Amino acid sequence: MRDIRVQTALISDIHGNAVALHAVLKDIESRGIERIVCLGDIIGYGPDPLECVDLVREKCTWALMGNHDFGVLYEPTNFNPTAESAAYWTREQFDAEPDEAKRAERYKYLGSLRVRVVENLAGDDVPVICVHASPRRPINEYIFPEDASDAPDKLEAIFERVERIAFVGHTHVPGVFTDEPDFYPPSEVGENRVYKFLPDEKVVVNVGSVGQPRDLDPRASYVILTPGQVEFVRVEYDIQKTADKIKAVPQLHDFLGDRLYEGK
Ligand code: ZN
Secondary structure, X not given: OOOHHHOEEEEOOOOOOHHHXXXXXXXXXXXXXXXXXXXXXXXXXXXXXXXXXXXXHHHOOEEEOOHHHHHHHOOOOOOOHHHHHHHHHHHHHHXXXXXXXHHHHHHHHHHHOEOEEEEOOOOOOOOEEEEOOOOOOOOOOOOOOOHHHHOHHHHHHHHOOXXXXXXXXXXOOOEEEEOOOEEEOHHHOOHHHEEEOOOOOOEEEEOOOOOOOOOOOOOEEEEEEEOOEEEEEEEOOOHHHHHHHHHOOOOOOHHHXXXXXXXX
């Protein structure tokens, strides 16, 4: 039986999708998991940035800074026009908070997010590195599944920054990179979407996205880490509710709502 005391749920890339976040938090709670950490991009793209920041602040032990959190708080770097427009709209929502103390608190929280946390998350003596993007460039570097075949040198350089296990988000595509290098989507990691860590390998685990999955499965994604293994979980949520809210905001491109139905 699982020891629930040492289970950690890792969530990432919520992107202002509060409907998806509520569904994931409910799923985590129903499993008796009390420890939740967030790998960043709490906001950006989605219609409920304030609610998502408040929820993450309340429910997560800690959260990391993603490129979209950075973009809203400081400046959008290398954002396409759709992402940039969403970032400016998101910032306006933070600024429009009438309660001055609340407004300051939220900005303070965003500003306090770390870019990298190393912890004994797996419950054994193995330090686990958590970043939003990559262990080499924590805020902005994408590690794509195809890099395993197309860019082995890039993966080698990234794995040099990993002692044993790293957790990332950013691409919104869940799965496990091994230092072969290889990439395994959740459907190929093992029975019941559980990947068992081997003692002699390094892995980078992408936890997928809560609020904007891009692996053609529209359900919200997160993972549960237990000593020795990681389980990939998907949760259904009311996509239309979020998509409709996106479409009601002119500064949020309709595409941001449409893509949710397809998970891409
Ligand atoms: Zn993201």
